[in-house]
Amino acid sequence: MPSLGRKQFRPSPCPVGLKPDDKVFYLPLTNEIFTSYDDFFQRQISLSSMVWTCSVTGKTGLTFEEALDSEKNAQETLKTYPPSFARPILYLVYKLSCRGRIEDLVNDIYFFVKDHFLLGEEVTYSGGRGRKDVIIKKVTYIDVENDVITNQHNDVKKPAIFMKRGELLIPPAERYMYDVLILDKHNGDAGNKVLERVSHQDLLRSKSLWARNMIRVFLKNSCITDHERLTVKKELLENFQLDSMSWNEVFAGPIAQFPRTPLMHRGPNGHSADDLDAQSTSDADFIDIVEKDKLHSRSKKASLEKDKKENDKKGESGKKTKKKERYNLFRCFNFQSLILHIAFLFFFFFFIKSLMTVQKIIVQIAEQQEELESLFEQARKVNIENLSHWEQDERLLSEAEIVELKQLIRQTKEKDREEKRLNKQRAKEMLLEWKKPRDDILCDDLQPLPQLAPLLLPLWMSDDDFGDYLYIFEFFQSFAELLPIKEVRGINQVKFGEIISAVRSRTPEQDSLFVQLMHILLKAKAERADEEDGDEANLSNKEEIPVDANDIDHKIYGPEIRQATILHEDIRLTHGNARHLPIDWMTLTEVMRLSLMTSGYYTGAPTHRFRLFSRGAIRCYEDEGFLFAKDNPQTMSILEKKSVFDLQPYERIALFKVVIQQLLSYHKFRSTSDERIISLLDVRKELKNLRNFDAAQEKEAREASLVREYEAEQLEELGEAARADFVKKEEPSKETITLINFVKGGNFVGRRDERLREVEQILMKGVSYAQMEADEIKKVRSLQVEHTTAAENDLLKLIYKIQ
Numbered sequence: 001m002p003s004l005g006r007k008q009f010r011p012s013p014c015p016v017g018l019k020p021d022d023k024v025f026y027l028p029l030t031n032e033i034f035t036s037y038d039d040f041f042q043r044q045i046s047l048s049s050m051v052w053t054c055s056v057t058g059k060t061g062l063t064f065e066e067a068l069d070s071e072k073n074a075q076e077t078l079k080t081y082p083p084s085f086a087r088p089i090l091y092l093v094y095k096l097s098c099r100g101r102i103e104d105l106v107n108d109i110y111f112f113v114k115d116h117f118l119l120g121e122e123v124t125y126s127g128g129r130g131r132k133d134v135i136i137k138k139v140t141y142i143d144v145e146n147d148v149i150t151n152q153h154n155d156v157k158k159p160a161i162f163m164k165r166g167e168l169l170i171p172p173a174e175r176y177m178y179d180v181l182i183l184d185k186h187n188g189d190a191g192n193k194v195l196e197r198v199s200h201q202d203l204l205r206s207k208s209l210w211a212r213n214m215i216r217v218f219l220k221n222s223c224i225t226d227h228e229r230l231t232v233k234k235e236l237l238e239n240f241q242l243d244s245m246s247w248n249e250v251f252a253g254p255i256a257q258f259p260r261t262p263l264m265h266r267g268p269n270g271h272s273a274d275d276l277d278a279q280s281t282s283d284a285d286f287i288d289i290v291e292k293d294k295l296h297s298r299s300k301k302a303s304l305e306k307d308k309k310e311n312d313k314k315g316e317s318g319k320k321t322k323k324k325e326r327y328n329l330f331r332c333f334n335f336q337s338l339i340l341h342i343a344f345l346f347f348f349f350f351f352i353k354s355l356m357t358v359q360k361i362i363v364q365i366a367e368q369q370e371e372l373e374s375l376f377e378q379a380r381k382v383n384i385e386n387l388s389h390w391e392q393d394e395r396l397l398s399e400a401e402i403v404e405l406k407q408l409i410r411q412t413k414e415k416d417r418e419e420k421r422l423n424k425q426r427a428k429e430m431l432l433e434w435k436k437p438r439d440d441i442l443c444d445d446l447q448p449l450p451q452l453a454p455l456l457l458p459l460w461m462s463d464d465d466f467g468d469y470l471y472i473f474e475f476f477q478s479f480a481e482l483l484p485i486k487e488v489r490g491i492n493q494v495k496f497g498e499i500i501s502a503v504r505s506r507t508p509e510q511d512s513l514f515v516q517l518m519h520i521l522l523k524a525k526a527e528r529a530d531e532e533d534g535d536e537a538n539l540s541n542k543e544e545i546p547v548d549a550n551d552i553d554h555k556i557y558g559p560e561i562r563q564a565t566i567l568h569e570d571i572r573l574t575h576g577n578a579r580h581l582p583i584d585w586m587t588l589t590e591v592m593r594l595s596l597m598t599s600g601y602y603t604g605a606p607t608h609r610f611r612l613f614s615r616g617a618i619r620c621y622e623d624e625g626f627l628f629a630k631d632n633p634q635t636m637s638i639l640e641k642k643s644v645f646d647l648q649p650y651e652r653i654a655l656f657k658v659v660i661q662q663l664l665s666y667h668k669f670r671s672t673s674d675e676r677i678i679s680l681l682d683v684r685k686e687l688k689n690l691r692n693f694d695a696a697q698e699k700e701a702r703e704a705s706l707v708r709e710y711e712a713e714q715l716e717e718l719g720e721a722a723r724a725d726f727v728k729k730e731e732p733s734k735e736t737i738t739l740i741n742f743v744k745g746g747n748f749v750g751r752r753d754e755r756l757r758e759v760e761q762i763l764m765k766g767v768s769y770a771q772m773e774a775d776e777i778k779k780v781r782s783l784q785v786e787h788t789t790a791a792e793n794d795l796l797k798l799i800y801k802i803q
Contacts, residue, residue, distance in 0.1 A: 002067035115173035127202035138179035141253030228262035526579035537604030557621035599625025708774035
């Protein structure tokens with residue numbers, strides 16, 4: 001656990017007598033529970049103050065959490081410390097060193113291992129070709145005459161072959177040669193390749209092993225104070241068997257002489273300086289010291305009063321002694337007050353400094369979070385979850401953590417791009433596979449029909465009736481320009497409800513809807529018949545009957561066609577043309593009956609060819625009115641004896657359908673339908689091209705936006721130096737500059753019509769988004785979408801109108 005001063009931290013025990021429903025304050029960092037908020041707050045302030053010390057490395061000026069992290073990292077480092085290097089070092093501490101301070105011991109070990117390599121140690125051989133891992137198998141000392149290590153306390157000069165490392169006496173590294181065993185990465189040391197007489201200059205040791213801070217951490221956790229020196233812990237003595245080790249198992253040559261500076265004892269009680277530092281500096285200890293000073297001052301005061309009584313007997317000499325006593329007593333009390341005042345000021349200053357440090361950290365955290373807000377926004381855009389590690393207000397983020405967040409955002413974006421690319425590639429492959437020719441019997445390209453909400457019909461209307469109503473309504477809507485709707489009704493449209501009322505109403509009235517709608521149809525039929533049929537042929541004149549006129553001579557329908565032709569002639573001679581009889585609510589029944597009775601009459605040779613090439617080769621006996629009169633004698637009987645208002649709704653629907661079918665057989669209606677079909681194909685093709693154009697523009701705008709976003713990220717991370725790797729942007733054309741200036745103007749109201757038309761032409765022609773910046777791309781694309789959507793809606797309305 002971290003230390004405060006020189007006293008190790010111990011968590012407060014759990015309060016006694018807690019109930020399940022008691023409210024407490026929990027501190028996760030120390031796993032403590034407080035019942036008082038003041039105690040919880042004081043502990044939080046203390047843990048956030050930079051006054052803690054790592055008990056493993058000795059680092060100071062840390063917060064409690066930083067000290068815990070430091071201890072954890074140091075412990076993990078110690079676990080990886082190789083035993084082949086640790087065992088010789090502990091031998092040197094146990095058998096040869098005599099130091100009371102850890103820093104002196106660290107310096108001795110550091111100077112020893114700096115240029116000297118120990119037996120069994122795994123190092124790197126840099127001689128020859130490349131570097132190889134080797135193990136020190138033998139150390140050879142090159143003996144020189146008069147090599148003697150003298151005692152450091154005599155005055156004899158030390159030979160030149162010894163080097164002085166502080167106060168450590170050891171021969172220089174040049175006097176030692178090493179035999180090393182080369183390690184095979186695949187077979188270990190099975191190769192038995194030994195290099196002899198290797199110099200220390202060709203050997204390298206990992207810097208992480210013999211650096212001062214690593215040696216300090218290792219020794220601090222491996223040694224304890226034994227009276228006057230630092231020695232190895234008892235469990236390590238047993239694990240490494242240091243008692244049975246000798247100098248030759250560690251090194252070779254003369255035994256190194258380590259300096260001896262034992263721990264010095266100071267103070268009246270015989271405690272050393274380190275022992276005094278190791279004592280607690282708590283408030284309770286401070287109060288004990290003050291109480292002892294008070295007792296000491298009281299005893300001193302009693303002795304002074306005793307001396308006063310004795311001196312009173314001596315006269316004038318007693319007066320001088322009394323003044324001296326008062327002076328000494330006053331000085332004693334002033335000294336104690338001064339100590340208490342200084343202690344109070346010290347603790348008050350420490351508390352204020354801690355509060356200021358916490359406040360400063362809070363401000364820095366808020367500023368850092370504000371600076372990183374753009375990164376958090378990017379992370380949320382790419383759907384990165386759990387940003388609580390970075391987006392918090394409890395601690396400052398390190399540079400490594402910020403870089404980690406940036407890398408996560410970059411990796412997520414790259415993953416999304418790759419996923420989109422793969423999805424697009426899969427869709428393309430599926431489309432190519434779908435377009436391959438295959439047997440129709442497979443039916444693997446069928447799509448389910450949409451699930452539409454059912455249309456609830458009234459009980460008196462069947463599904464077939466509803467279809468017939470729609471059929472009549474659609475005819476009036478599609479061919480309104482060919483029908484005399486306004487001439488008959490005074491308005492240009494027929495509503496769906498009016499058709500239903502016309503079919504179901506049986507009230508004979510002047511303004512009956514059935515009369516009005518049937519009048520419209522019969523009048524349109526009269527106009528078409530006058531233009532395309534004409535009068536009947538004279539059956540007594542053989543010149544008007546061609547040789548191939550098989551309608552008159554038809555075996556089945558020939559007599560009936562002759563009868564219809566004769567009837568049409570009689571009506572024309574008696575009342576005028578049957579098509580032009582007056583129509584109202586009283587005459588409609590007879591006009592309908594005569595129209596059906598005369599349907600299919602023979603018109604002669606001139607119209608025969610016209611029927612053949614312009615009306616779909618329709619025959620007289622294929623006329624819908626002719627077939628209706630022949631197949632529905634009951635309806636014809638009602639028309640002859642009663643009125644159309646006595647017909648049932650299904651019979652009225654049949655009359656509407658008959659007249660509509662007759663109209664659709666005329667060339668005017670047929671040519672109008674053909675023209676609409678051709679124009680519908682053209683409009684649909686134009687709509688498809690518009691949508692393809694919009695999709696291509698959307699793709700180009702998206703790719704240009706991604707390029708600009710990538711460039712912005714690179715500039716943010718690498719600065720202006722990143723521009724050297726960018727693809728050179730195209731120079732904006734005249735049309736691009738016009739669009740940019742237009743969108744920068746903001747409001748489009750009040751612009752000149754010429755300017756608006758010019759901009760619309762540029763937008764519908766195509767925009768070069770690669771020439772724009774990110775914000776310009778967004779605005780121009782939005783404006784283009786508005787125009788393309790409006791154009792698409794216009795085409796859809798036209799398609800609906802044509803259909």
